Amino acid sequence: MLxxxxxxxxxxxxxxxxxxxxxxxKSWKDLIEKRRRLRVVSGEKTMIQxxxxxxxxxxxxxxxxxxxxxxxxxxxxxxxxxD
Numbered sequence: 001m002l003x004x005x006x007x008x009x010x011x012x013x014x015x016x017x018x019x020x021x022x023x024x025x026k027s028w029k030d031l032i033e034k035r036r037r038l039r040v041v042s043g044e045k046t047m048i049q050x051x052x053x054x055x056x057x058x059x060x061x062x063x064x065x066x067x068x069x070x071x072x073x074x075x076x077x078x079x080x081x082x083d
Contacts, residue, residue, distance in 0.1 A: 045053070
C-alpha cells in the first residue's frame with residue numbers, strides 16, 4: 001500500500017511540474033515576442049521626425065558650412081572675396 005501512495009505522490013508532482021513548465025514556456029515566448037516588438041517599434045523614427053527629415057533634407061542649418069561654400073575672408077582657387 002505504501003508503494004502505491006508514493007507512486008501516486010510522484011504522479012501528482014510530475015503532472016504539476018509538467019503543467020508549470022508548459023506555463024513557463026508560454027509566458028517566456030510571450031515575453032520574448034513583446035520585447036522583440038518593442039525593440040522594433042522603439043528603433044523606428046516617429047512620424048514627425050520622418051516628416052521633418054523630408055523638409056530639412058539638403059538644407060543648411062545655421063552655422064554649418066557645406067562643401068563648396070565660401071565664408072567671409074576666405075580665398076579659394078580663382079576667386080577673390082571682398083572684406
